[in-house]
Amino acid sequence: MDNRTCPYPTLGLYIAGDWIDDTGNGVIPVLDPATETRIGLLPKATARHLDMLLDAAANASAAWGRMPVQERAAFLCAAADLLRARSDAIAAVVTLEQGKPLAEARSEVLRSADLIEWNADAAVALFESEGTRIDGGNAISLVPVGPVAAFTPWNVPVLSPARKISMALAAGCTCILKPAEETPGSAVELIRAFADAGLPAGVLGLALGDPAFISDHLIRSSVIRKVTFTGSVPVGKHLAALAGSVMKPVTMELGGHNPVLVLQDADIEKVAKASALGKFRNAGQICTSPTRFYVHTSKFDDFVEAFAAETARLQVGNGFDPENHVGPVASERRLHAIETLVSDTLGKGATLVTGGARLGSTGYFYAPTILTGVDGESAFMRDEPFGPVAGVFSFETVAEGLALCNQSSLGLAAYVFAASDIDANKAAAGMDSGIVGINSFSVSRPDLPFGGVKDSGYGREGGVEGLKAFLVTKVVAR
CATH class of the missing domain: 3.40.605.10 (Aldehyde Dehydrogenase; Chain A, domain 1)
Structure with missing residues (x-):
């Protein structure tokens, strides 16, 4: 079919x-x-x-x-x-x-x-x-x-x-x-x-x-x-x-502009693989989709490299082709919104790691995109991407990382990746969101209440x- x-x-x-x-x-x-x-x-x-x-x-x-x-x-x-x-x-x-x-x-x-x-x-x-x-x-x-x-x-x-x-x-x-x-x-x-x-x-x-x-x-x-x-x-x-x-x-x-806090002891290869799948599922058009990745400075470069490599393995195309992992965004309006957001963010000094462009001239396909060096006044920080776009940032201390995670006016979902359950639970307690996933992007289940705080x-x-x-x-x- x-x-x-x-x-x-x-x-x-x-x-x-x-x-x-x-x-x-x-x-x-x-x-x-x-x-x-x-x-x-x-x-x-x-x-x-x-x-x-x-x-x-x-x-x-x-x-x-x-x-x-x-x-x-x-x-x-x-x-x-x-x-x-x-x-x-x-x-x-x-x-x-x-x-x-x-x-x-x-x-x-x-x-x-x-x-x-x-x-x-x-x-x-x-x-x-x-x-x-x-x-x-x-x-x-x-x-x-x-x-x-x-x-x-x-x-x-x-x-x-x-x-x-x-x-x-x-x-x-x-x-x-x-x-x-x-x-x-x-x-x-x-x-x-x-x-x-x-x-x-x-x-x-x-x-x-x-x-x-x-x-x-x-x-x-x-x-x-x-x-x-x-x-x-x-x-x-x-x-x-x-x-x-x-x-x-x-x-x-x-909806939400959902942060991910990657602590110093996290397994970067596992986190990167989970992040590529979690971020670009449904072309990033999920209200709980991770969008802002805050990685401890000692692991930042390794994560960006691994995240980009995992993202490169994702094939974009028609959803009826079983070889494809990512389909189009849902409408021309959504495609234009993503193009505008990425253009504005790059114009304010962000670095394009991968993606950043429409694919083909027919269909609303957009390449899975990773940005670093995102300015705080850019469109990416103001607006929920709701598409295949992710930003990666660094932090020095957990307190700093939590402050960065919580700076958005949105508070639906947040995620913590860490080897230590104690550290992960402490960080989760500091997240200003309605839902927190620990070492997983799967947070929506029939038996769990679902909803956010703030906007x-x-x-x-x-x-x-x-x-x-x-x-x-x-x-x-x-």
Whole structure:
């Protein structure tokens, strides 16, 4: 299978159990980032469509919330099984519209199935242990917050929607999903798995189209009782302000400019190999992607050399070719943003170790790039790269290294590499971030709460904490 033979789904809204591909309000072209060819047309929801989605979510809310959690969990587990059975076909859609290598796409689909199943099982355990307790004759219960509006990004177009949908549905909330307009086909396939699992009509809806129009309409509606968003800091701040103006609780996951602290006793060869794989996975388009590497001065030169050598082994190209390790970035807009960031940073005196240029004239391919000598006023230090670009810096003392790591206004993930567990744990305690990985870049798991501090947002997804974000505590006092 390749770009030419991969079937792309018909794009449509999912409203009250029906698929609607009404294009009367116009369409948005969906492009293959590897070839720049059009692969689909995204229908734009109207206000009438959104009101239909809201009515369906409201009408289904009470029955879904009252349904025994074990029955809700069964629907989720059935959807997870369908994702596993369809993983090859869905992965091809992901690669076609997002660009990541097919093996990465398949892994994302399978991880999404595991995540859905984990949330189903965790919800059963949570409600059985904490659903209702009696305290002095008073009843204290966990109840669903109500219909949810979920907004998801293009970089993990199955995993992010799967996380938000499964947490909301497991908790007893109905949900309307608005996926990124760059990757709607992945969302359609995910929704179809839930629909084919027999999910009652109205419990889950899909809105496609103009993001500003849809978010404004949904968040202002009295039907929506909770907002969850993953995306950029500026958009997140706007949506949080909008939700605040109508008193809606929000979960905001707004990305990061994630530091790596490489201590003096770290195994440089192992760290360099892990760094090349961790940094350039999904072409660096992961919110937890390491971006700023702070290496003890005694190991700086060795690390740069080893990191560059490992990076040179990565082959860039079409994600359908199994020989390729890195695909294109997701859009022309992202390509231009990376080109501008690197140009500005080099213009302010940075040294280019490797990469630093677009590859070819067709497709949004950019060479994995390593920079040193980055100026503190450069675009690289101001802006999250969200692409295949890394900066390497040196430090003398751990205190200095931590200060450098913590200087960003973002605080999602951070990483420490060290031979000594004691030193690694001490450094992790000093990291100003929501998540810290020790000797590993793998920090996102279904059982762990996920989220950041500072401009990286607030609230948590994943783990029991993520489920509880879709619940409120209700007291019946006597």
